[in-house]
């Protein structure tokens with residue numbers, strides 16, 4: 001299945017190489033259902049993140065996920081980096097100060113706690129994996145730094161997972177004390193549904209539905225996993241245009257040189 | 264069948280005369296890289312050697328930069344790669360060029376090898392050239408396998424575990440090699456450290472073998488699509504500017520494909536599980552190697568015995584070493600061998616099929632298919648090639664490269680006469 005996914009994606013790349021620029025939607029299967037294909041603002045060769053969506057996604061992460069999922073590779077200052085959610089330096093300081101960071105040792109050799117600063121990374125909610133597992137019925141909530149690249153289907157999968165819960169498992173299926181989800185491999189997931197309508201207070205008028213929360217947090221996680229995506233696509237465009245022009249020049253040079261030769 | 268000797272370099276300026284009397288580097292390079300006579304009828308499949316050299320240089324340069332920021336320690340390797348992606352200036356670019364560069368390298372080497380197979384480039388007098396190529400291929404596989412372990416993701420760890428366990432199946436030396444590779448009882452920190460060290464070393468060994476490979480090329484000269492040896496100077500063109508320009512054009516096309524992967528789909532060829540930190544306690548649902556090793560992985564799992572699988576896998580590459588003596592046909596080029604041509608394409612499909620099966624779980628119909636294709640793989644070398652040479656009725660060969668070229672173009676424009684305007688055309692100077 002992963003193979004079909006890769007082949008399809010490969011075809012996509014060849015399409016880009018030919019200048020067609022179409023980006024197919026990636027599916028993954030397994031025992032779980034293939035994830036729902038979402039039309040992301042960041043897909044395709046010219047795709048960009050939607051700043052407002054990333055800011056909302058960050059809010060969802062902070063209020064609904066951060067209690068269980070860390071993001072140890074992302075620093076608060078990254079929230080103001082170009083190509084990201086576009087918070088201002090001031091906003092980042094405020095966001096960081098909301099978190100408590102353990103620092104030290106101080107001059108007396110003691111660890112101490114202080115408010116977060118932009119240079120700090122997002123703190124992990126549990127001191128270690130055992131503590132995380134103990135608090136979550138034996139399952140460890142994965143760190144979010146690269147989660148959008150660490151699952152087949154990427155953001156489509158995360159979105160689908162968020163909207164794929166079922167109150168009751170289908171007849172004949174027993175999930176024990178876990179929850180039934182259409183898209184999770186094996187269907188029984190230890191994470192309780194984390195999102196509810198009206199659960200996060202949006203201030204920009206976006207309807208406060210699970211569907212929107214799911215999309216926004218997925219987009220945010222894509223940025224967290226691939227913070228240089230916009231720069232990458234921009235440079236890529238320049239590189240490919242340059243190479244195409246160069247190849248044209250070389251083609252005509254080569255043809256000129258060979259024109260007098262039978263070959 | 265002595266090849267056409269390269270034109271010698273005669274220094275003109277006073278400085279070059281002075282220099283050549285002390286270090287005759289241009290006297291070495293001129294006949295090797297400028298005047299070197301190449302058959303005039305080479306097609307675009309002959310541009311992949313240059314492309315491969317480019318790939319090696321790209322891997323070495325990006326690799327050295329990565330190594331400046333990478334930490335070979337089981338607790339830090341994964342995060343150090345992410346540090347490269349996030350905090351090092353253009354680190355994402357360097358890493359994506361290196362990781363996709365490995366795939367591009369293999370894409371190019373496979374085209375290069377199938378080219379050699381089709382046009383009989385392994386036959387006398389190019390046996391040593393071919394064998395050196397197979398050695399490069401083996402070194403590339405070892406390098407890529409160890410490189411894939413370095414980011415210390417789930418596939419890194421479990422891929423290494425599976426492959427090293429299999430080596431343990433070898434009689435007598437198995438245990439010894441396993442311990443030597445692991446540096447302990449399981450894949451762990453010592454393994455990662457030695458893999459990093461070897462991953463840094465092997466590309467330079469590849470570079471060394473590449474030099475021998477090119478040396479061995481320049482003695483008999485290039486093969487060509489007709490397989491007919493170069494007979495007169497008229498059959499050839501100087502490497503520069505004819506081949507250099509053609510190679511440059513092909514290389515830039517290849518770079519466009521390369522860039523499409525690096526900038527628009529940098530993770531498509533990798534496995535998502537490798538973005539999960541290695542965890543010795545959690546086995547991934549399917550352990551698969553990188554795409555370029557899949558055909559060999561399929562052969563490895565085709566037989567129920569561990570040892571049998573390992574032997575078959577090494578055998579599938581080992582057979583390439585004796586290929587020059589397995590093919591009994593006097594005719595080099597597949598273009599003049601109607602039956603060989605058909606078997607060749609079947610063989611290509613068999614290899615692609617094995618690649619597909621390498622990505623599937625080793626169960627049910629997949630295993631049966633893998634057995635059939637593995638058998639076909641070996642039959643091609645061990646039965647088809649030896650027998651075809653004895654029974655095949657080949658098409659008549661052209662008398663010379665020049666004749667084949669003129670024939671194709673309806674004899675128009677007399678090779679020698681038409682080219683006499685081009686200053687560098689050898690026949691005009693002959």
Ligand code: HEM
Nearest residue numbers: 322323326327329330333362365406407410411413414466
């Ligand atoms: C024959 C040439 C080479 C091949 C085929 C090759 C292949 C690979 C592969 C497949 C990876 C894993 C990529 C990933 O998933 O991140 C890798 C990683 C790495 N390679 Fe190489 N490599 C080559 C040459 C080199 C050289 C010459 C160096 C250093 C001098 C080097 C240093 C590294 C480092 C530090 C990593 C780990 C960083 C990373 O994973 O991105 N490589 N290599």
